[in-house]
Amino acid sequence: MPIRHTIWTIDSQPTELPIQRLAREQQLEDMIVAQPAILSNEWLLIGQQESTGFGGRIDLLAIAPDASLILVELKRDRTPREVVAQALDYAAWVENLTSDQISDIYQRFVCRHTGLPNSLNEAFRMQFGDDIPEDELNASHQIVIVASELDPGSERIINYLNNKGIPVNALFFQVFSHAGSQLLSRAWLIDPGSTQINAAVSASSKGEKEPWNGEFYVSYGGNRSWSDAERLGFISAGGGAWYSRTLDQLEPGNRVWVKIPGKGFVGVGIVEEPAQQASDIVFSTSEGEKGFFDAISNGEYYRSVSSDPDKAERVVRIHWLQTLPEAQAINETGFFGNQNSVCKPATPKWRHTVERLKRHFTDWNSNLNETDDSVTYGSQ
Secondary structure, eight states, rough: OOHHHHHHSSSSSOOBBBBBOOOOTTHHHHHHHOGGGTOOOTSSSEEEEEEEESSOOEEEEEEEESSSSEEEEETSOHHHHHHHHHHHHEEEEEHHHHHHHHHHHHHHHHHTTTSOOHHHHHHHHHHSOOOOOOGGGSSSSSEEEEEOOOOOHHHHHHHHHHHOOEEEEEEEEEEETTTTTEEEEEEEEOOHHHHHHHOOOOOSSSOOOOOOSSOOOOOOSOOOOHHHHHHEEEEEEEESSSHGGGGGGGTOOEEEEEEETTEEEEEEEEEOOOOOOOGOOEEEETTTEEEEHHOOOOTTTGGGGGGGGTTTTTEEEEEEEEOOGGGOOOOOOTTTOSSSEEEEEOSHHHHHHHHHHHHTTTTTTTTGGOOOOTOOOOOO
């Protein structure tokens, strides 16, 4: 059913705020460009009103931390179904953009808006703290429809496509009046984590595809210490929901292969518990029980935002089957890699990677007979 926001004042006699309309539909686009966090604080805006070359113009184009693209279409004066169909048409164009074309789009965006870094890679580094992974640039994309409301048929279409693995979502904005000012509210039709995961699966299986082999890939790096994770038995992610929400794919009994970006694979283990906030974790150490931030000895782990549920570090306990020091990380040409903290690759490259890793990590299956028979450990 159509999503409708309602906002009430907090008072002894709560009052419902009246819904208004923006003076101009263009105003919302202008507001997003001026403050991209209105759309998402985890994406970098790189294009506006970009011509597709066949008579259409994409309203906004953004890039995610894994270098996937996000096509944003505002409803404007089109019917809901028209805007969904138009976005799918534009997505076919976005899918084929090359690195040079994406850089050109950003350059045109820079010319229209002052104060931005000159190069796309520089802007990406400022936003996400790393260079663009060139081999993953536009490996996948998402579609976001922006509207104040959608008809039930359009919502069914979006839900259907997302359930079929096509990453499309709707973002609802509504305007309210209060004390002489206008307020803007936002709500997603589908949990953004679902579309992110669909995009990650699409990226990991681009080209030849095959069924997922049951083994999870984990990227562990940034401001974290592998020696902490190895010693205490965990993996983690934080700094924003985009980074940490993929941890929710992991369930007790899943097997994970852990890679430090730029280094190689350093461990294989079994998930013991679902993801939790770092502040809720307690480890048993030789000095007694310690909270997460007291037990770690290196790394920042977003300690400064530990009270922010979106940015705080989230932790998954792992029973390690075998680990290696970071200096001995295993890396070979042709190994799988991905910027998402956790993903379920559906590609022969991942199967090849796991088969090769099992030759290096000879204890990958050694502890299975010693654990609870009720636990399932992925493919063996």
